[in-house]
Amino acid sequence: MIDLTLGELTRIVGGTLVLGDHAVQLGTSESTIVNGPVDTDSREIVPGGIFVAKPGEFSDGHLYVPAAVENGADLVVVERVLDDLAIPQIVVANSVDALGMLATEVVRRIRADGTLKVIGITGSNGKTTTKNLVRTILEGRGPTVAPRDSFNNEVGAPLTMLKLESDSRYLVAEMGASKPGEITRLVRMARPDIGVVLMVGLAHAGEFGGIEKTLQTKTEMVTDLVPTDVAVLNFDDYRVAGMAEKTRAGILWFGLDPRADVRASSLVATPSGTDFTLTLPTGESARVHFSVLGEHHVTNALAAAAVAHTLEVPLAAIVTALESVTRAERWRMEVVQGTQGVTIINDAYNASPDSMLAGLKTLAQISGPGIRRVAILGEMSELGEFSLEEHDRIGRTIVRLGIERIFVVGEGALALHLAATQEGSWDGESVFFATADEAYAVLEAELRSGDVVLVKSSNSAGLRFLGDRLGERFA
Structure with missing residues (x-):
């Protein structure tokens, strides 16, 4: 971050400066420079860093202030005064709003x-x-x-x-x-x-x-x-x-x-x-x-x-x-080509109907002698009332694309499996598993040289880790 005085930073975020036991004196806050990296994750704090404690859905960043201090934080931004803190703290009404105000000014x-x-x-x-x-x-x-x-x-x-x-x-x-x-x-x-x-x-x-x-x-x-x-x-x-x-x-x-x-x-x-x-x-x-x-x-x-x-x-x-550039990002159309002739395409960080269809079309385009195309699919999350309709549509599309084998993982994607099996012209090509572990046990034995395998789901379905396991197994 750019150089700011402690006083400037306090005014930018509309906060109140509270000095710790070993902190600068109030009169020197206008000359004390802070410029360390800012983070909301105490594990990422480095010496001289600024830790912003924000309440979360499942936890409270204020609980991790001691860990941030231990990692070397010079300043914390908090929503309530914390006792026995040896470094300065800036108390604000809302730490996420304060983060935005600071970014805007920088x-x-x-x-x-x-x-x-x-x-x-x-x-x-x-x-x-x-x-x-x-x-x-x-x-x-x-x-x-x-x-x-x-x-x-x-x-x-x-x-x-x-x-x-x-x-x-x-x-x-x-x-x-x-x-x-x-x-x-x-x-x-x-x-x-x-x-x-x-x-x-x-x-x-x-x-x-x-x-x-x-x-x-x-x-x-x-x-x-x-x-x-x-x-x-x-x-x-x-x-x-x-x-x-x-x-x-x-x-x-x-x-x-x-x-x-x-x-x-x-x-x-x-x-x-x-x-x-x-x-x-x-x-x-x-x-x-x-x-x-x-x-x-x-x-x-x-x-x-x-x-x-x-x-x-x-x-x-x-x-x-x-x-x-050889890959989009970790777990985004990430290709692992194994020595056993099995290619894993791990694209299970995000999934929407559009990206699922794009990934399946890519798989369908990969053809040639000895290539069997395999899709391992999980839930497309955050679709709300559109979820059943879109999973059904993707399941039927897979059949029309001619992908030879499909493994569906997780209850959230069951409609996709049912649609594929009901589309006709298939006989057992789609298999459903409740968990990734169950799927892995079968896939480990079934995948063979020449297979190209697409692993695709939303992040919440966790299939990216199944893709990693398969990549390690066949690499």
Whole structure:
């Protein structure tokens, strides 16, 4: 984090400074500098760090203040005064709000010199992959800050912003939401120069209350942009395309449609990735071998290329960066090719109907002599009233895609199994297991050389660990 005095930080978050036994004297709070990393996880605190104690759904961060102090915290932000604390504490009404206020001010100060460019990324699917691609491209241009994992909510996004330093040139902010208004909150913290919207789908539809609420929430990315900003929008998604009417920003289109400004053509999908021709608005084009498995990830690559083009990154540098990325992220189309001839595609970190269908289509495209395609599928969570219908739809689609073997794990995905077995033309190809352990015991004996196996579910279903076990077993 940038240098702030203890007094400045207290005023920024609207708190009250309480000094510990061995802390600075009150009169020196305006000269005492704090600039350590900020975190809400006591395990991540390092000497000089700032620990923000936030109440949680299942625990209370205030219980972990002693652990943060033991790890070297110089300051804690709390919602109540803690006794017998030897370091300063800033007491605030709401620690998550305080985190956001601090992030907003840090971004504002760094932006004041005009060198920082902020990129905001949202969408029902593809945010983390696109964020990683943008980061890879921009790291070659200057100091770049981007989230780790999927730090994209009201806590994770400001924690990322607080990693900015005075010399940071780019901030890549992934912005997710579980209800309307959350993206607006994050946009107003970071004030993106470039706002990217990837797609609008049924991910989290149960929380939002339907696709229209999802559309309304994702549109928040572009409604606050000003005329000097750029909205990078997916031409292929008609819901995203409609956002052009909701923003004052300039529009840069990306997509597979030949009318898009940044587009891909001549796609060739293989088990080692997708080859395509990338074309920029200037008319320049180049062939790209994109190693991230799945044609659907080409759209994410186009979004990243559109951001880079807006920031005047040359085509050659864009291509080099895209070709250097070999996986989307841990547990996202992560390929483990074993010495026993079994290939595991572990894509079980997130699952929505759109991403499930994209993963299954990728599996279906992988064909050749001796290849048997196997799908191990779990629940798509957070679909609410749409859950039964969407699991049923995916189950029937698997049959139509011609995937030879399906294993369904967990009660939440039972409708998927029933739909597949009822679709007809199959005879025992779909097998249901209540637990991942039961599935593993059968899979360990059944998988054979030449099999390509997709493991796909929402994070809550835990199948990513089953994918890891299978990867270790057959690697």
